[in-house]
Amino acid sequence: MPELAEVEWHRKQWNPGIGARVQVVFLHARKRVFRGTNTRDLARRITGQKLLDSQARGKRMLFRFTNSNWLGIHLGMTGSLRIEGPEYAPAKHDHLVLGQSSRSLVFRDARQFGRVQFHHGSSPPSWWRADVPEIVERDFNRPFFERFLSRHGKAPIKAVLLMQDGFSGIGNWMADEILWRSHILPAKRVAKLTSAERHSLFLETKFVARHSLSTLGHDDSDLPKSWLIHERWSKEGVCPKHCIPLRRATIGGRTTAWCPICQR
DNA sequence: ACCCCTGTTCGGCG
């Protein structure tokens, strides 16, 4: 599920727990989502602490607790955050449950491409890097964008849009949406893009990110009917503009859909 | 049964 705006939606699911104490921590310590994380430390230190606030950066989230405790969460492919009632008994894929007196904060992830990290310290963890600009912020600007593209001239543009170091929070469907709106073939090598194409790509990247953040709920149903996303999964998917079948291929390691008329 | 998958990392190779 999770790209930029969906991540933001999931982050807010835990908001009801802000200001409340975590009374008990359930986790499946040997699960892959905890790779590299000291789960004993996590459970011991988070227990008894209040959730203070949270933030999202690209596809990552950071939850802050009292007494200098931090929880990082990445949703991977199938992760989700939700609220259950107090004393909720974790189901099979509920790898982390923070039990509060009035509710439980649940992290579920069937495929476990997601990740939970823990940090204890007065300042934010080192893995919470701040050096990649958010797409919707001022510092994601033309110079940054051009510099990043120039470093990946040989890669297909689709693959570059998926690189989190440059396009923070962009995932598979957003990349296809951006390329469709920009009239650029996904397989086109970055060095071959014209300056007009790069200009368009920059504007559409901002547009898709902004518009998604302002409208998106937990799935794509709130996005405009005219967007490509509603067509890209079904075999019969057509270009919203030309009503002709979409082309499909694996580019940058991901299934990619595009319109042969819009994009050439 | 078989094939697909909104993500990231790692090893191989050019």
Add this chain to the structure above:
DNA sequence: CCGCCGAACAGGGG
């Protein structure tokens, strides 16, 4: 050394 690409991770759903 740089950077691209496919495989691997793990499980559910069509």
